[in-house]
Amino acid sequence: MSPPTLAEVRNWPAVVNVGQAAQALGLSRSKLYALIRQDAAPVRSIHYGTRVVIVTASLVRVLEAA
Numbered sequence: 298m299s300p301p302t303l304a305e306v307r308n309w310p311a312v313v314n315v316g317q318a319a320q321a322l323g324l325s326r327s328k329l330y331a332l333i334r335q336d337a338a339p340v341r342s343i344h345y346g347t348r349v350v351i352v353t354a355s356l357v358r359v360l361e362a363a
Contacts, residue, residue, distance in 0.1 A: 303360050309353045312343065318351035321360065 301321050309317070318340060319329040332338040333349060341355035 303357070306353065306360060307357055309356075311353055312350040313353055313356070315342075315349055315351060318356055321356055 298320070300323055301317075306321050315329050315333070316326045319326045322329065322339070324332075329338060330349070333342050339359045341352040343350050343352065
């Protein structure tokens with residue numbers, strides 16, 4: 298599956314799951330989780346108990362800079 302376009306990402310909800318964000322960034326889901334655990338992720342994450350979501354606006358900023 299090809300990564301989503303920037304236009305598609307801009308239309309995503311306010312937060313997305315790690316799998317979606319990883320695909321947009323061209324990373325594996327496990328790599329993005331590792332970066333989040335190391336506090337080195339290029340995007341903002343929010344933790345809800347055991348669930349982690351990614352703030353779409355931060356994802357858009359990263360993709361715009363690429």
